[in-house]
Amino acid sequence: MQTTSQANARPYASIIVPVFNEEATLAALFARLYPVLDALQLPYECIFVDDGSRDRSVALLRAQQQARPLETRVIIFQRNFGQHAAILAGFERAAGEVIITLDADLQNPPEEIPRLIEAARAGHDYVGTIRRGRQDHWARRWFSRAINSMRDRTTQIRITDQGCMLRAYSRAVIDAVNACEEVNTFIPALAYLFARDPTEIEVAHEARHAGSSKYSLYKLIRLNFDLMTGFTVVPLQLFSMLGMTISLLSGLLVLWLAARRLFLGPEAEGVFTLFGIVFFLVGLALFGIGLIGEYVGRIYEQVRGRPRYLIAAVLEGDAPRAIGHEREAGVPLDADRSGARETSRV
Ligand code: UDP
Ligand code: MG
Secondary structure (H helix, E strand, O other), X not given: OOOHHHHHOOOOEEEEEEEOOOHHHHHHHHHHHHHHHHHOOOOEEEEEEEOOOOOOHHHHHHHHHHHOOOOEEEXXXXXXXXXXXXXXXXXXXXXXXXXXXXXXXXXXXXHHHXXXXXXXXXXXXXXXXXXXXXXXXXXXXHHHHHHHHHHHHHOOOOOOOOOOOOEEEEHHHHHHHHHOOOOOOOHHHHHHHOOOOEEEEEEEOOOOOOOOOOOOHHHHHHHHHHHHHHHOOHHHHHHHHHHHHHHHHHHHHHHHHHHHHHHHOOOOOOHHHHHHHHHHHHHHHHHHHHHHHHHHHHHHHHHHOXXXXXXXXXXXXXXXXXXXOOOOOOOOOEEEOOOOOOOOOO
């Protein structure tokens, strides 16, 4: 247990944990996370953001907040807005000098946090991580490798293992992230843009403690489109280059076919080859339209300017006050568009 003076001081470290249907892992997470942080002898806060869980996660978070009120804050979303929106909500309210993101499923061991803090204290304003011996399905690992290398070739972002969320950021980097109004984003990449002295360390990786991944294939693909469209327009440029190349080649083909028609007469062979080529090109064109759609859709979401997330309740301090979640009369929902900085501490 921390001394009161430590806990009341402005936190040095803020740990942000997004939680979505994690009732099976939370007890183990609390049991490992808090002792690690207590041992650091630094003031800290843990901010858990419940991303619309439908299981007992909220009840478990509430009990933990009551057990460790000085170091624990809980933000409860109105419904599921996604892991990155949850982390952004945590960033908006984090008070620490070093801000650390951690998954709730214990795939990234909390025991690595002191090493992240050590690197931050050495002056690095962005401490990335590389998962040592990654414990995920081979298809996930293959997919990650493909996306990592695509991102590496098409953006200025140089991170080895973008998918690992156990990372530390300085206050200055998080202030810059908080100033961004992006609806769809990919936090490790966004924060990297603002880092002056980034570094990477290797961290252990474990199999998910319990439950299953909260990312369906669909959600995973959407997230990776957020990464690609959010940080580069190279895919669009590649498509225009490809379009130009194909037009040029088909121009040459027309000339070739015209010459054959003149010198050899009409020919009707190769009709299935033609079908093959046409189907391929139609597929390519549809992919191109879809790709433009990914960008246009995001522009549309951005200009509509709807809130990135809606907060139903915030539990903090030793006399926690619930906003809305229990629908207390007259208390408005806390909508956050881009980072309205209300800090309704109790
Ligand atoms: N998560 C979230 N909202 C979502 C999906 C996931 O807050 O819509 C949280 C989840 O509870 C976990 C973290 O994000 O703490 C990473 O999710 P998960 O471990 O399922 O992803 P994976 O490790 O399979 O990439
Ligand atoms: Mg996980």
